[in-house]
Amino acid sequence: MNIIILGAGGVGGYFGARLLAAGHTVAFVARGAHLEALQTDGLHVKHPSFEFEQNIKAFDLESLLDVEANSFDLIILTTKSTATREVAMKLAQWLRNQMHPPYILSLQNGVENEAILCDYFAEEYVIGGLTRKIGAHVVKPAHIEAVGTAETIIGMMHVTMENERFLEELSLVFKQAGIPTQTTYDIKQELWKKLVINNGVNALCALLRVKTGVLFDKSSLCDVVYGLMQETAHAARSLHVKISQEDVDAMFNLIKQFDSIKPSMLVDLEQGRALEIEEICGVVIRALHQIGVDAPYTKTIKALLEFTMEQ
Known part of the structure; x- marks a missing residue:
């Protein structure tokens, strides 16, 4: 898959590293000193059962919006919930002419992010999600330390035959990357x-x-x-x-x-x-x-x- 991690902090960086190590294409969106370090020093993730150190593609959000959107399969949103509406507005502008836009998976705190995303995107492209049994934090720019199994649950906000197949594929992608994942019909x-x-x-x-x-x-x-x-x-x-x-x-x-x-x-x-x-x-x-x-x-x-x- 071709994936964007939007909000490459602790959880986003950990997921991105796992997915890169499993052979997927991942671009990271970050800001400030963390972004600068990602661009110059690469991403470093330390976990009791997994270590990662590699140069990566990293952008700020404005630079990402200059990239062609049709090549991406999935956007994983791991920003703070306080930023969800602002980010959704910018993404909606970026994706406005896409016949088949990427799916958007929220892995954020709170219970209102998915509803906000559905204000800007068709429900069938919005995936609710959560990850638990994980502690992951940026200990210094471009360096992330994590513990736990990152048990993840994902579910469509509106189920169709097509997006149900994508959800199952995504679950398999996560599992093969070392992220235990299950799907649900009641993500709320x-x-x-x-x-x-x-x-x-x-x-x-x-x-x-x-x-x-x-x-x-x-x-x-x-x-x-x-x-x-x-x-x-x-x-x-x-x-x-x-x-x-x-x-x-x-x-x-x-x-x-x-x-x-x-x-x-x-x-x-x-x-x-x-x-x-x-x-x-x-x-x-x-x-x-x-x-x-x-x-x-x-x-x-x-x-x-x-x-x-x-x-």
Whole structure:
């Protein structure tokens, strides 16, 4: 496949390296010092079971838009959720005359990215996705360190015979590249399951400046994590997304047993980047507010984190 990784940070760089090593053509979109280092020094990825060091094709977004679009099969979007609409607008302009545009796979945090993409692209070309059991971060420009298996779930936003075949092909491509992948007919449910984890630990770790493992060393913090996860599940059900109590318990145990990592929000805080607070916490609060239900755990953590950032 001919693939674009749009947002070549930790997860994007890891996926791109795996796909390149498996023989696919991959172009990376990045910015700033990270982009400059990718262009001059190549991409370096270190994982307990995989190491990669190679010169690559890397562009900024504006330069990519000067390239012919019809040669690409897939765009993997791994930017921050805060950038989704801006990126979608630029891609839509780039792809406006394409009879068969590339598919767009979102591997971002949050549950609203796919709907935003569907505002700009035909639903049958939009793929929802998530990856879990992965910690991947840029430790210095062009250098990425990762742990975990990167279990990935993908699903079409609108299924047709043609795109169902593409989805199965993509799943096989990922598996052969060392990324365990499964497909689903209900990607919204899977995205909300991941949000159960993200809302449970992401903002709390950023607030306390600790890795995930620290949260599970104290029963009082465990209770807060569980309360955050319960609110997320309630929010999902308010939007007619089926998240059961068993799902909440499974997600709680999954993150509790996984390697202690710095979630993305903590890394962003340390590096002075914008946080995905609205995309992770805000969506839970808004969904529950619409049915007249409070979200005390999520509202408290969100308010405290925003306050500390202003100091």
